[in-house]
Amino acid sequence: MLIHNIEVYRIEVPLHKPFRTALRTVDACHDIVVKVQCDDGIFGLGSAAPTPAITGESQESMIRAIKDFIAPSLMGLDLSHRVLIQDLIKSSLPGNSSAKAAIDMAIYDAWCKLHKISLPAALGGDCRKLTTDITICLDTPETMLTDTLEAISKGFESFKLKVGGALEEDLERISKVVLGTDNKFEYRVDANQAWSVDDSILICAKLADLGFNIPFVEQPVKSRDFEGLKKVSKSSPLRILADESCFSYRDALTLAQMDACDLFNVKLMKTGGIDEALRIIDLATEYGKECMISSMLESKLGITCAAAIACARPSINYLDLDASHMQRIDPFIGGVNISGPNIEFPNGFGHGISDVANLLTT
Ligand SMILES: [Mg+2]
Numbered sequence: 001m002l003i004h005n006i007e008v009y010r011i012e013v014p015l016h017k018p019f020r021t022a023l024r025t026v027d028a029c030h031d032i033v034v035k036v037q038c039d040d041g042i043f044g045l046g047s048a049a050p051t052p053a054i055t056g057e058s059q060e061s062m063i064r065a066i067k068d069f070i071a072p073s074l075m076g077l078d079l080s081h082r083v084l085i086q087d088l089i090k091s092s093l094p095g096n097s098s099a100k101a102a103i104d105m106a107i108y109d110a111w112c113k114l115h116k117i118s119l120p121a122a123l124g125g126d127c128r129k130l131t132t133d134i135t136i137c138l139d140t141p142e143t144m145l146t147d148t149l150e151a152i153s154k155g156f157e158s159f160k161l162k163v164g165g166a167l168e169e170d171l172e173r174i175s176k177v178v179l180g181t182d183n184k185f186e187y188r189v190d191a192n193q194a195w196s197v198d199d200s201i202l203i204c205a206k207l208a209d210l211g212f213n214i215p216f217v218e219q220p221v222k223s224r225d226f227e228g229l230k231k232v233s234k235s236s237p238l239r240i241l242a243d244e245s246c247f248s249y250r251d252a253l254t255l256a257q258m259d260a261c262d263l264f265n266v267k268l269m270k271t272g273g274i275d276e277a278l279r280i281i282d283l284a285t286e287y288g289k290e291c292m293i294s295s296m297l298e299s300k301l302g303i304t305c306a307a308a309i310a311c312a313r314p315s316i317n318y319l320d321l322d323a324s325h326m327q328r329i330d331p332f333i334g335g336v337n338i339s340g341p342n343i344e345f346p347n348g349f350g351h352g353i354s355d356v357a358n359l360l361t362t
């Protein structure tokens with residue numbers, strides 16, 4: 001069970017409509033797929049999505065990070081030494097969290113197959129049914145309401161409203177959606193760093209006064225402005241979630257010790273791997289914080305691995321794993337079953353994705 005080959009591929013998955021947030025607009029997923037092959041025929045698959053505006057990584061940079069730095073250090077290693085392998089992935093080069101996450105998923109997948117267990121079981125949980133929200137892209141108030149009503153018709157009851165314009169415009173967007181749906185659902189608000197500290201405090205107070213069912217406001221201020229985030233959090237009647245501020249366990253520990261937020265948004269593309277994500281979730285429990293597990297605009301493979309973490313940690317209160325709904329095709333064979341807001345992890349070994357169609361060589 002020695003690692004004897006690591007291949008990296010590209011995939012292109014078109015979207016139903018452009019994905020728009022305060023940080024970026026994209027019209028297709030340009031992900032990578034990693035295949036770790038062992039000498040006894042066992043293989044593992046991983047994937048990653050480039051999100052330059054958040055992680056600083058492009059499709060090309062992820063390919064180079066794996067081919068030039070990570071893969072060479074893993075050749076010939078015994079797959080059963082999973083923790084050693086994952087330590088080498090972490091120390092292979094600084095940053096590059098999404099590239100590291102892709103190869104970490106592949107190692108976990110292969111290791112689970114070796115031990116004939118599912119990924120949720122390997123993480124200490126069990127396959128179970130999950131429920132996700134759906135993202136409503138940044139747009140005019142009218143279009144955001146139309147998109148929300150369409151999602152309601154598909155069974156969704158929780159929405160992540162992407163905002164990030166002028167304060168009055170964002171209030172109008174949120175009000176249009178909430179009042180247009182009788183405030184009967186759950187409306188998560190994500191500003192993607194777009195507001196100033198003062199505007200964040202103002203808008204959170206107004207939203208609270210309006211009595212909208214908003215469980216939290218996500219990343220109102222710039223990612224590295226921990227003091228600003230804390231100021232908003234202390235002033236806001238609504239709870240504040242850290243997303244772009246929280247990549248690593250170290251970020252989460254700093255934020256928790258500062259008491260700068262109420263929740264963490266955990267994404268594999270930021271943590272660089274499954275174990276680091278689990279560490280953040282367990283830290284949150286220790287500090288009385290809550291967690292959402294989420295994804296970038298990434299493939300079903302990434303969604304499946306994030307779902308495995310949710311299966312393994314019932315302390316996760318919120319799921320934001322809707323990226324598959326935005327994609328026009330699904331080239332992945334196996335993995336989670338997705339129907340509207342419902343996600344079900346299948347029984348089987350590893351993450352359950354056995355193959356990927358239309359892989360492009362690199
Ligand atoms: Mg976010």
